[in-house]
Amino acid sequence: MQAIVLTDESDPRSLRLGSVPTPQLREGEVLVKVHAAGVNRADINQAQGNYPAPPGESEIIGLECAGTIADPGTTSRSIGEPVCCLLAGGAYAEYVAVPEGQLLPIPEGYSMAEAASIVEVACTVWNNLGQIAGIREGQRVLIHGGSGGIGSFAIQCAAAMGAEVAVTASSEEKLRYCKDLGAHLLYNYRESDWSRELKNTVDIILDVVGGPYLEGNIRALAPGGQLITIAIQGGAKSTINLGLLMMKRLTVRGTTLRSRPREEKATIVAATREAVWPMLADGRIRHHIHETLPLADAARAHELLDSGAVTGKLVLEV
Amino acid sequence: MQAIVLTDESDPRSLRLGSVPTPQLREGEVLVKVHAAGVNRADINQAQGNYPAPPGESEIIGLECAGTIADPGTTSRSIGEPVCCLLAGGAYAEYVAVPEGQLLPIPEGYSMAEAASIVEVACTVWNNLGQIAGIREGQRVLIHGGSGGIGSFAIQCAAAMGAEVAVTASSEEKLRYCKDLGAHLLYNYRESDWSRELKNTVDIILDVVGGPYLEGNIRALAPGGQLITIAIQGGAKSTINLGLLMMKRLTVRGTTLRSRPREEKATIVAATREAVWPMLADGRIRHHIHETLPLADAARAHELLDSGAVTGKLVLEV
The missing domain is CATH 3.90.180.10 (Medium-chain alcohol dehydrogenases, catalytic domain)
Known part of the structure; x- marks a missing residue:
């Protein structure tokens, strides 16, 4: 072939x-x-x-x-x-x-x-926001790189679940695109300090930047909040303050989909079909x-x- | 008074x-x-x-x-x-x-x-090992500071749940004490490199050391493993490699009991009574x-x- x-x-x-x-x-x-x-x-x-x-x-x-x-x-x-x-x-x-x-x-x-x-984006987003983070109505979710493939899907999925969606992106044009998809809070990371504006208020962060954003992500998280890193486009390494993690009772996770055993992938695919396929059919996710x-x-x-x-x-x- | x-x-x-x-x-x-x-x-x-x-x-x-x-x-x-x-x-x-x-x-x-x-140790250990980490029979659990108040309780609780328990301590005498409590794998951290000997094999780590152990803890964790930091006796800050977290799909958490809202404490107390009080009554935990x-x-x-x-x-x- x-x-x-x-x-x-x-x-x-x-x-x-x-x-x-x-x-x-x-x-x-x-x-x-x-x-x-x-x-x-x-x-x-x-x-x-x-x-x-x-x-x-x-x-x-x-x-x-x-x-x-x-x-x-x-x-x-x-x-x-x-x-x-x-x-x-x-x-x-x-x-x-x-x-x-x-x-x-x-x-x-x-x-x-x-x-x-x-398929890849739907399974990635649902596995992280739905199965791992347990996203619920009324939570505040921060999506970095909101206009990318993962980001634009995650905005719609989180909004469909009833979450308040905050996004970061590099231009006003990209932020308008995120807003059209349902994002509520828009941060141009070249012009504003999203981590101070969101300080202690975010329940779930879906991150694709990695190291350079870790400190800001930890600042933005509310007590009991969760950071999930699914890509490290800005680099892998950072300093972490475990005392802050304790005081705020935070969870920091890294995940990938590709390396999972086949049985886990089957579970993810089944959960994604059940939760997300109806959102595709009725247009909640475009x-x-x-x-x-x-x-x-x-x-x-x-x-x-x-x-x-x-x-x-x-x-x-x- | x-x-x-x-x-x-x-x-x-x-x-x-x-x-x-x-x-x-x-x-x-x-x-x-x-x-x-x-x-x-x-x-x-x-x-x-x-x-x-x-x-x-x-x-x-x-x-x-x-x-x-x-x-x-x-x-x-x-x-x-x-x-x-x-x-x-x-x-x-x-x-x-x-x-x-x-x-x-x-x-x-x-x-x-x-x-x-x-009470404090029972609620702390059960909240972390049971409610948060979801400890299961056959998992490998690593307890740092095994001979301390938290450690000696955690060893017995993890062993009672059917886990294989690894511990670190500073002397042979303390390790014998841990062994008497049911620990299976004993590491004198002054004499051995526990993180290399346990590399990629540990499902859950209960840590009281913090910063200085973070790199070793991440090395010791198996794919999908969880680190829970409940004290930072060795210091708060460390370098973290989020790429490694992703590749191994790891979770790093900090928790404290004291700052939780009263409703959460009531839930923890109820769960601890149900899971742990029988272990105290029948001597599985001394x-x-x-x-x-x-x-x-x-x-x-x-x-x-x-x-x-x-x-x-x-x-x-x-």
Whole structure:
């Protein structure tokens, strides 16, 4: 089959279509013919050599896709069934092997391109805000990087759960976009000190910045508050004051979705389907595709995402 | 009434008996005639001016006591009923006002001195290991400072829950004491590198050291593991690597009991009574009093506890 491969391992721009073996199915897996694959920041890190595939998983890039079942393996699925998939890798290809627990139905009214680019973000956001943080009506939630793929989904999901949503972003334009999605409190981090304005008031923070924001995040959290770091775009290391953590009874967590065991992913997928799929069907969460490109243009898609000029998701079509 | 007061606010050794007003009852409180009060490290910090009473709470030292109800206030309790109490303060005195939700029965077979000195540690340990960390059979739990008041209780509680218990302590003698209490893996932190020997294997850590142990604790935690810091005897500040937290999906928490709202304390007290009181009654958890002193000798009790030579609890008798 055709798949995106790194022709020069030292050059992340060397992503090209190449020929690779079609995946062999293992117990409980189905073979999905990929129609569209979502592009994620983690894909860029993988192309740069900084985020290798978990042991035993496909080394092809791509954490989510939509398509049709080409071979149901030992499952009771039907050939031709449309699905979207949470993957540990392998989406940038014509075919991918998927554990049955990581299949989801195409959300009502969604195209393949839309479905392909919503799975990773939906599972990530629901696992963190819903399953881990236990988001409740009336809580204040702070979303950093509100206009990005994770951020724009998290704003809508938190607002749909009845939370008061605060966001940070780098420009007035991005903040207007966040406001349109339902954010209530808007902070341009170049011009205001969000951590002092929100001091001691935030119940849950979903963070993608990491080290440079840790002190401010701890300042912003209310007693009993929770910080969940899901990316470290600003760096990993920081100083932490455990005395403050005690006094405010705070929780600081790091999470990733990709490295979870398959059984945990199946639980996350099932919870996300139950909580989030109805929000997609009735429009409480809208999904915005920034641009759709051919699979062969993976390198250009990565460059575009890395430029920071993308609001919404990028999709590769096979 | 008589109570322990700081006669010279700048000198923690100036704790003396003095005359103060008997507490006035607020709604939902009972007046307890104190027979015995437990001594905790937090009491030393308070005498040193480093751990003031929460707003609205008694400024008298003492976080736990046992005694009899002298005035039931508006509750349906009986005068003379024996109780032990979780307090935000006020135990180093003849009388203390206690919210009804913070009363517990005297554990079966316990003396007043024993009951007075088990409440704070029992609520602290169960809140953290049971309610927050959700300790389960077969998990590996690491207890730092295993021979102290919190440590020796936590070892027995974790072992009673079916966990494999690892401890650190400063001498072979203290480690033998921990082993007698049920600890399975013993580390003399002066002679071995517990964090490398336990690397990636510990599910829950109960820490009283803080900053200097953070890096080692994160190394020792297994994927999905939890660190709970309940004291910072070695210092508050440390460097943290949020990338490691993400890769291992770790949780770092700080907690304190004293500053919780009364409703939360009532929930903790109820959960502790249900889970831990049976363990006290049937001997799965043994309680060791190091020494009982008269209330007037509070300063000497603090000096003794601060010396590090205490295994088990100190009690002041009124």
